[in-house]
């Protein structure tokens with residue numbers, strides 16, 4: 001069988017948190033195109049349902065589940081619904097995240113905790129819940145969305161909580177990868193640079209910075225969500241069986257200097 005066929009995900013079951021829109025929706029669409037059934041997990045259940053219906057047209061089974069990734073009971077329920085519906089869990093994309101642009105000296109403790117709670121604690125809860133199922137199965141692939149901001153402090157915006165949360169995701173990923181390495185469960189992260197989604201294009205604090213980012217970027221532009229699809233399909237599937245504990249920076253060389 002050729003490499004393209006071996007990369008297919010037919011018969012697999014995946015979930016994508018923050019899957020209703022943006023990067024999560026793009027990843028969910030890609031893995032469905034490759035043959036995987038997919039659960040769209042989001043706080044915004046109306047948008048999640050629309051996305052699930054759209055993706056179902058690709059010929060796979062989809063389901064939308066409302067969950068706040070910071071709430072243990074929601075995460076437990078999402079796993080229960082996935083197992084009741086599909087009977088197994090092969091792939092987990094822990095992707096939900098937010099960004100607050102507030103100078104460190106002005107940030108309240110509640111604002112700090114909100115970002116850490118969704119971006120880091122939410123990834124811990126979702127990946128741990130997925131791992132519990134996958135360890136029993138003896139197989140599974142967990143992919144966490146980090147950011148180039150987990151590697152560099154990207155001027156000009158003040159994002160200390162975001163940067164710290166994403167650096168945490170990268171190290172959580174590596175730690176789990178080592179713990180599960182001999183047990184068939186792989187854990188990797190994707191670190192995108194600036195990608196055009198609601199998080200960046202619609203945010204009142206980030207939108208005005210787009211021209212500046214483009215000027216700073218070696219490739220001179222932001223990325224698109226579809227430019228993360230191939231790495232997502234690769235990490236979800238069995239051709240990446242030797243790939244674990246890795247972080248994939250996809251940022252048009254933004255973090256190179």
Ligand code: NAD
Pocket residue numbers: 017018019020021022023024041042043044067068069070095096097098099118122145146147148191192193194195196197198199200
């Ligand atoms: P987005 O705002 O377009 O979509 C995020 C989705 O997550 C939304 O549908 C939202 O409802 C959902 N969500 C938020 N909090 C949640 C919670 N507590 N529980 C469940 N769902 C929740 O964002 P995006 O740009 O697609 O970003 C997705 C991920 O990629 C985030 O982790 C983000 O930090 C990361 N990222 C984005 C960029 C970028 O430039 N857009 C760059 C690097 C990393």
